[in-house]
Amino acid sequence: RMTLVRLFFLMGAGTFINISLLYIERVFAVTDPAERSILWMAALGLGLAGTVLAAIPAGRISDHTGRKPVVWGAAVLATVGIIILAVAPSPGIALAGSFFLGAGYGAYLAVDWALMTDIIPLSSSGRFMGIANIANSIAGPLGLAIAGPIMDAFYRAGDIPMGPRVAVGMGVIALALASIILIGVHPRRDPRAPDADLGPGASA
8 A cells, every 4th residue: 555655646746847847838838948947947946945844844743643644744735736836827826836845745755764664564674665666666657647648638729738737736636545545554663652562573
């Protein structure tokens, strides 16, 4: 289940990053290369700032609340960012959406591996880590495989700006799926109790 959580979360939060340049060009009709580059770098910079600013407090909060509430909170932040990007009337508003999306992404990354280690059996950790990394590899291509045909369909229909908006907005569905699947994930140890029994074969 945790692999699916990772797959859907990364796919939902990462689609904008993969199509950000096309988003700026088509949604706001920015054709000047210099202006487009400035907006693109600003979007990525604010997204990175949100990631960095959210990562450290998210990790600390998870030590007190458990990992799952932080992942759900990260999904909410990322969803807010995606919705802003999907409906943004101006580049400035879209940049704010990029920041919120980055914050959700950073909060998730801060607890993702910690939650994974709380779940996987210690005796077969390598195999489970390998399986989990498959999600890292295919989340981006899978997101693009969905976003591409959506944008092409709107482009052919003559509604060029709507294509990237809908493609980014589809990330809300992926984040919702990740949040729902996470309900069935049950950590083997509680991060709020460092000395909890980790199960058979675990060291103290």
